[in-house]
Amino acid sequence: MLNYIFKRIIHAAEVLFVVSLITFAVLLWIPGDVAQLILGSDATPEKLEALRISLGLDRAWYLQYWDWLKGLFRLDLGQSYLFGQNVTTLIAQRLPVTLSIAVFSMLIASVTAILLGSLAAIKKNTKTDYFVTGLMQLGSSVPSFWIGMLCIVFFGLKLKIFPITGYVPIEQGFIPYLNSIFLPSFVLAIGEIGMLLRTVRTSMLDSLRQDYMDMAKVKGLPKVTVYLKYALRSAMIAPINVMGIQFAKLVGGTVVIESVFSLPGLGRLILVAVEQRDIMLLQGLVIFITFLVILISLIVDIAVMFLNPRIRVQMEGE
Amino acid sequence: MGKNKMKVNKKYHLLIGGILSFLVLSLCLVSFFYTPYPPNEMNLSDKFISPGESGKYLLGTDHFGRDILSRIMYGSQSIVIVCLLAVAIGALVGSVLGGVSGIFKGRISSLIMRGIDGLMAFPGILLAMMMVVVVGKGKEGAIVAISIFMVPSFARLVYSLILDSESNLFIKAAKSYGITRRRLLVKHYLPIILPRLITLFTACLGAAIMIETSLSFLGLGVQPPNASWGMMLNEARQNFLQFPYLAIPSGIAISLSVLGFNLLGDGLNELFTKRRS
Numbered sequence: 076m077l078n079y080i081f082k083r084i085i086h087a088a089e090v091l092f093v094v095s096l097i098t099f100a101v102l103l104w105i106p107g108d109v110a111q112l113i114l115g116s117d118a119t120p121e122k123l124e125a126l127r128i129s130l131g132l133d134r135a136w137y138l139q140y141w142d143w144l145k146g147l148f149r150l151d152l153g154q155s156y157l158f159g160q161n162v163t164t165l166i167a168q169r170l171p172v173t174l175s176i177a178v179f180s181m182l183i184a185s186v187t188a189i190l191l192g193s194l195a196a197i198k199k200n201t202k203t204d205y206f207v208t209g210l211m212q213l214g215s216s217v218p219s220f221w222i223g224m225l226c227i228v229f230f231g232l233k234l235k236i237f238p239i240t241g242y243v244p245i246e247q248g249f250i251p252y253l254n255s256i257f258l259p260s261f262v263l264a265i266g267e268i269g270m271l272l273r274t275v276r277t278s279m280l281d282s283l284r285q286d287y288m289d290m291a292k293v294k295g296l297p298k299v300t301v302y303l304k305y306a307l308r309s310a311m312i313a314p315i316n317v318m319g320i321q322f323a324k325l326v327g328g329t330v331v332i333e334s335v336f337s338l339p340g341l342g343r344l345i346l347v348a349v350e351q352r353d354i355m356l357l358q359g360l361v362i363f364i365t366f367l368v369i370l371i372s373l374i375v376d377i378a379v380m381f382l383n384p385r386i387r388v389q390m391e392g393e
Numbered sequence: 394m395g396k397n398k399m400k401v402n403k404k405y406h407l408l409i410g411g412i413l414s415f416l417v418l419s420l421c422l423v424s425f426f427y428t429p430y431p432p433n434e435m436n437l438s439d440k441f442i443s444p445g446e447s448g449k450y451l452l453g454t455d456h457f458g459r460d461i462l463s464r465i466m467y468g469s470q471s472i473v474i475v476c477l478l479a480v481a482i483g484a485l486v487g488s489v490l491g492g493v494s495g496i497f498k499g500r501i502s503s504l505i506m507r508g509i510d511g512l513m514a515f516p517g518i519l520l521a522m523m524m525v526v527v528v529g530k531g532k533e534g535a536i537v538a539i540s541i542f543m544v545p546s547f548a549r550l551v552y553s554l555i556l557d558s559e560s561n562l563f564i565k566a567a568k569s570y571g572i573t574r575r576r577l578l579v580k581h582y583l584p585i586i587l588p589r590l591i592t593l594f595t596a597c598l599g600a601a602i603m604i605e606t607s608l609s610f611l612g613l614g615v616q617p618p619n620a621s622w623g624m625m626l627n628e629a630r631q632n633f634l635q636f637p638y639l640a641i642p643s644g645i646a647i648s649l650s651v652l653g654f655n656l657l658g659d660g661l662n663e664l665f666t667k668r669r670s
Contacts, residue, residue: 327519365516
């Protein structure tokens with residue numbers, strides 16, 4: 076078992092290395108001069124040259140890459156020319172917003188998908204099943220930014236239940252905080268439920284077909300126990316895997332949602348970095364978010380291994 | 394009985410998906426020859442006319458008095474052209490990479506697949522935005538961004554299909570009498586791979602539309618004054634609190650076309666799986 080975990084960690088490290096290489100290479104191709112971008116068009120050639128040397132831009136790409144990589148290990152992602160601050164600081168300031176939305180919407184999506192997916196599986200090929208799967212098919216086709224806009228009009232303006240935009244940090248009270256992130260999280264969740272629900276439904280159908288289900292029914296156990304304790308528990312392994320992948324997508328999806336709801340998170344920072352071509356900032360953000368994604372999928376993989384009795388028993392037997 | 398019902402359900406996928414995809418494609422084709430008004434023509438005296446308010450504009454006009462229906466029609470061009478082209482490029486590059494690593498194995502294969510793993514680790518929109526910085530805003534940027542995002546799925550599919558089918562008897566037999574690599578690929582692998590590729594291609598179109606519209610919603614895709622559905626939603630943001638109708642047509646258009654290609658992909662998948670079994 077340790078062997079597997081070790082292999083998995085090595086693989087994650089490999090992927091991370093490739094990711095850092097791709098990120099660095101891609102942004103190296105950006106047309107235009109970084110020094111010019113920072114100093115503006117009226118800078119003198121001498122000043123430009125001096126800045127290039129101080130930024131290390133005059134050296135070979137692999138030396139620049141090596142320096143950047145060394146910085147990564149010290150959690151130093153360089154300076155943002157736009158904000159004049161350390162990229163790590165900028166990320167740390169905005170991370171709570173993005174993480175709140177991502178975690179909360181994952182929560183909403185998981186609960187909904189597990190409930191509706193199990194329902195659809197238990198009521199297989201009935202109107203309920205068709206309704207639920209159809210609804211979710213629709214849900215994953217609607218762009219989140221559109222639903223976001225509609226929700227702002229409906230919940231924010233017509234019903235006035237939720238604030239339209241803005242973020243309230245958790246220090247200013249839990250309820251205002253929850254209010255400010257509920258709508259964006261909910262909107263983001265809608266797009267994620269579809270795939271998760273499908274997985275829950277399929278693996279629930281699979282476990283409903285197992286012999287121990289008949290056994291449990293024959294024993295005369297109450298329906299709730301049969302479904303919850305026997306079917307759902309063994310059906311949760313595949314969905315948890317999908318959740319790991321979904322979470323990664325969610326962190327990316329917040330870029331658009333934060334823009335719709337004007338939330339000061341990582342997504343907005345990325346958009347600013349792209350628009351203003353702040354390459355250091357963009358590089359730092361991309362590598363940070365991808366690192367987060369790889370880390371989460373690593374954790375999920377190992378968690379699944381502990382959850383799945385088949386794998387666990389097999390490994391203990393080794 | 395239950396099984397029959399399910400088949401009917403899946404047939405609907407193919408039917409509805411087919412109809413919706415056909416509608417999007419024909420909307421695009423028609424827009425080349427005819428739109429009710431020139432899509433970029435401003436008419437400031439006619440701005441913010443809601444649908445049905447005057448008989449002249451079916452879906453109303455936007456903040457510059459441009460006809461929304463015409464812009465929706467014209468916007469379908471960017472969806473269809475950008476997405477078809479991007480997925481096609483992604484599919485081609487991905488299949489070649491997957492095929493090469495599936496057939497040649499060894500060091501090339503592991504190098505390519507490592508790269509693919511790395512590409513796959515990026516959240517889609519992040520990768521797309523990064524490419525936009527390199528290539529620049531606009532159609533070209535969107536095409537490059539989306540096609541790179543599509544490469545890993547196709548590479549992995551082709552790679553795993555080739556590895557899977559190697560244990561097939563007919564492939565072993567073909568290899569045992571010394572078939573050439575090219576003939577092996579065309580005669581034996583292609584019939585296995587092609588249906589799956591078509592299915593993935595269709596499903597990817599839905600995802601591509603999502604990314605394209607997200608990019609143009611963020612102002613990184615097709616640039617004004619040209620119309621695209623995502624950008625129309627973005628433009629509607631400034632005024633949709635007073636005029637909510639501005640946000641309706643483009644939102645529906647995006648949703649229906651994504652739904653169409655997703656359903657078509659599902660339907661095709663079902664069709665090909667049935668045939669195989």
